[in-house]
Amino acid sequence: MTDAPHKGLLDLCVLGDFQVVRDGALLDLPPSRKTRALLAYLAVTGKAxxxxxxxxxxxxxxxxxxxxxxxxLSKIRQVLGEDEPALVADRNTVSLKLxxxxxxxxxxxxxxLxxxxxxxxxxxxxxxxxxxxADLSLERCFEYEAWRAGVASEVEIAELGMLRELIERLAGERRRR
Structure with missing residues (x-):
């Protein structure tokens, strides 16, 4: 990871293996799974x-x-680069708005749908x-795992609903041709 500020749009991808992308390029993430999980947790929850x-x-x-x-948090700031102000941390609370x-x-x-x-x-x-x-399970962090499993179930249900809706629409378009 470089210490130079990153340029361009930052996107956090959590629907699959965790990735942080800037302008289409994958950024290096801290080696600590807990740090990566904390970054993802703060981004997904979007609250203090x-x-x-x-x-x-x-x-x-x-x-x-x-x-x-x-x-x-210091490692997360390095990843965020120019977007570092999105991480708000004071003596009592931490939030990330990305x-x-x-x-x-x-x-x-x-x-x-x-x-x-x-x-x-x-x-x-x-x-x-x-x-x-998918790549950020923390077996010994039970509360995090319960949260991750709950959101994963929600995502899976939403994905199935979207796919069902798309299949119905696309099947209907074929019949019209």
Missing amino acids: HQRERLCEIFWDIPDDPRGALRWS GTDYARLLPLVKAD SMASTEELEAVAGSIRGDFL
């Missing part, structure tokens, strides 16, 4: 979290959880590259 709560979710008590959180491919899927989760355009459904369905955060 208490530092203490993040420490409970991601780090064991015998470790120095606050120190580990500070270290992880878009993800999951955020583009979210409006379709509970929507009437018959109202969405075929192009929109194809684009969102095409962005799903696999299971939600």
